[in-house]
Amino acid sequence: MDMDERKLRILQAIIDDYILTGVPVGSRTISKKYDMGLSSATIRNEMSDLEELGFLDQPHVSAGRIPSAKAYRLYVDTLLKTGKIQDDSAASMSRLFTGRARQMEDVIDHAAQVISSLTHYTAVVLSPKGEQPRIQTVQLVPVSAETALVVIVTDQGIVRDSVIRIGSQMDGDTLYAISRTLTEELRGATLPEACERMPGISDRISGNDRVLQELYGFLSEGQRTPRRAHMAVGGTSNMLAYPEYSDVDKARNFLSLMETRDKLADIIRGNGGMSFTVRIGPETGVPEMTDCSIVTAAYSTKGGQQGTIGVIGPTRMQYSRVLSILNIIGRQLTDMFSGEEND
Secondary structure, eight states, rough: OOOOOHHHHHHHOOOOOOHOOOBBBBBBHHHHHHHOSOHHHHHHHHHHHHTTTEEESSSSSTTTTTOHHHHHHHHIIOOOOOOOOHHHHHHHHHHHHHHOOHHHHHHHHHHHHHHHHHHHSEEEEEEOTTTOOEEEEEEEEEESSSSEEEEEEEETEEEEEEEOOOTTOOOOHHHHHHHHHHHHTTTTTTTHHHHHHHHTTTTTTTTOHHHHHHHHHHHHHHHHHHOOOOOEEGGGGGGGSSSOSEEEEEEEHHHHHOHHHHHHHHHOOTTOOOOOEEEEGGGGOOOGTTTTEEEEEEEEEETOEEEEEEEEEEEEEEOOOHHHHHHHHHHHHHHTTTTTTOO
């Protein structure tokens, strides 16, 4: 038995209707709501064939049918036409990022909230794994007669700061001059590279050994701190609004998984380097997500490293809208982290 055009049209109608309502779909529903020029009996026979082919499930005797994971996979791969979001919606998404602080962690946290709000599903956003930030500027700001605040701004917008001890004879002008020299010498360096360059800077900043020693200690401490990918989760409770998670045990298992950050990061990051991935039900490989789909998209930073944005929702999620939203948000994050955003 083969899939012909008529079966494909009926299957798409069933999937569209079930995504919208969450209610098992019968032949009379398809006959009345979708103008196919087919009788209920013909549609019923085709639905029986689709069930035999593994594309439909019948949850209860005499009930309508619901799409199987196999049906959603076919839908995503061959039936889905990515839906276009209205221009005002895209512009609205852009405005949600306007004026935000440029620290990577802050942008990622905000992106997760934006995506979950727009999709009404659970959103997860990951920074690139283990990417080393590169120094853009080094600033020394006087705090007291013998202390100064050192502020390091990186290409990821991450600010590292600490109070260090300085000589009592240093004024604001001296610290400003040292800051300019340090920025010139260390710009573009990772923290380990900056530590290696420090001994060669002493000739240009003679008489300020104490500042250099304190700064070297600060940089050394920073590079010893393991850099973990930052992960933000938004809208965890959104899933509880769907009947698929009305079962208490199922909801508890899902919420428990959301709290296991390392495992969740591995699940979301498992996109094989592809721009977009859609994993449906059992394809996730996670028992707690057998009724879920995971859609992910990649974004890039200035250094060419890839981060991941993802949406977790029921298998009957609105795939076209989710893909459209992730496409737009992914482009915006790439622009922001590549220094191409319009201020």
